[in-house]
Amino acid sequence: MSAMKKFINSPETMLAESLDGFAAAHGDIVVLGPERKFVRRRLLEPTKVALVSGGGSGHEPLHAGFVGYGMLDAACPGQVFTSPTPDQIVEAAQAVAGEAGVLFIVKNYAGDCMNFEMAAEMAECRTATLITNDDVAVESSTYSGGRRGVAGTLVVEKIVGAAAQKGVALAECAALGTRVNAQTRSMGVALTSCTVPAAGTPTFTLGENEMELGVGIHGEPGRRRVKLVAANAIADEMTAAIMSELVPTGGSDALLIVNGFGGTPLIELYLMYNAARRLLEKRGLRIARSLVGNFVTSLEMAGCSITVSLLDAEMLAFWDDPVRTAALRW
């Protein structure tokens, strides 16, 4: 137990207890499905396209924290850093599906893609699938062929969630999400590892003066393990990597997200936001919208990611639309 300082009763029951707490704390917004297979909106709206996401737990508030009016209809929590099973996804989809069909929003990891694909084949409802892959750090990684889906996923979920809420049809929701994903890029950095409860020891080890630049949200390796440097220099390398993959059109409006990985406090996240914003403005971006906080986490990992999303007027309007979930409300 020496390497794991957590509020926990047992690794086997951790997820179930946390989900019970989540559902009880937000009972006005969500309901926990049978056998805790999914979290769904309390108030179903069977005439709209239903958005279903999910993935391994340990990234809270993603995805269950984004279930509610204007965003997801259901989310399937796998065990920590483990994909949800196809039957979880099928039951979630069938619990929220109406005639307008179901859109699966899936982060690009091999297990998630496979299980959502199996669910799409098994589900007795119309489905479409949208894969997010916003992480510029590496071209492929421990759990993914191609780029990983990370914090940019919440931008897709918010914007497509608003569109679905307004009655946009399944194919158009999928097309909108594809465009948002294409204009959204992220990169992360870890200052410490995290410890998966069932493993009991840290996923990786960093020296006292080291950081992992380009880390994945499960602690997968990034680009380089290097000496910890000043925040401005970290932000410079991250924003440069992001912008090398984005092509702003004239006067692009940008959404800037500085996302904590779970162990980094707000005072540091706002400092990183300040550094990133200045660097992006120097590159000619107009930061039109901002989000700072812990949204797509890696258990108690210290670190953060930066996400830049170039939004056209339609996307901005959907971003601004009302949302009422546990983790995002406006």
Added chain:
Amino acid sequence: MSAMKKFINSPETMLAESLDGFAAAHGDIVVLGPERKFVRRRLLEPTKVALVSGGGSGHEPLHAGFVGYGMLDAACPGQVFTSPTPDQIVEAAQAVAGEAGVLFIVKNYAGDCMNFEMAAEMAECRTATLITNDDVAVESSTYSGGRRGVAGTLVVEKIVGAAAQKGVALAECAALGTRVNAQTRSMGVALTSCTVPAAGTPTFTLGENEMELGVGIHGEPGRRRVKLVAANAIADEMTAAIMSELVPTGGSDALLIVNGFGGTPLIELYLMYNAARRLLEKRGLRIARSLVGNFVTSLEMAGCSITVSLLDAEMLAFWDDPVRTAALRW
């Protein structure tokens, strides 16, 4: 640098850079005052009682994150774990004061109390002062005579903020806040220390299997340094300590807050919420409202606090009233 893994450029500029980031990210809600002496609402409402709080930084989002419609009018950030100066508080008060006067909401620490008292004498506006002291852990501590003000402060700020927004007068706002504080009790526990940037080394040291039960939000000693035990046992001791200081009347409605100290992720906070809720329900409390997340933090400390607030119908209605701040929105 080996003991301090933070996103930082220099300890001297950390607070200023973080405040600049905060003000830029939330420019629709707040304005940063001259020389960064305070954060105030962008839209002033000179006919209502103005609420001004403040204290040392390192507890983000407290207090600046609670500035906005329905809550605070201004907040004064001191350096990390250091009280704001009287002139900061005077300038904040005078920037937001109207004829209805200013209510200072002050956590019970010697430096904060002294500096807000000096400010009240110096300010050219009508003021009243409300001191919060919800921490049941110790009777007095490193920085306080009498009980410390901790996460319960946000309950006072939310409820009195709603009352002021509705036009309640200064004396009645102060009386309401006094009643809320009297019915609000908290206790914290640390699994790790935090490191003040200017010090560069951890504030205290815990063994690999130890926790500090009753810890203060600056890492001050609590009741006992003991072996880390299961989450249910921790929640049991914390809720028992809290309930020994609260007298529920028949069918009391309770607000339950599980507050992270900065380094503990949501998956653990919801698990602790689940444990605390079950224990409190066994004691006959009805948990009518809930809040889970990082609200009153201690830099990157791993740990959490539990707050129970017994709310009458008037207080519940004020709690439910709309709020629009960086950290609380509904």
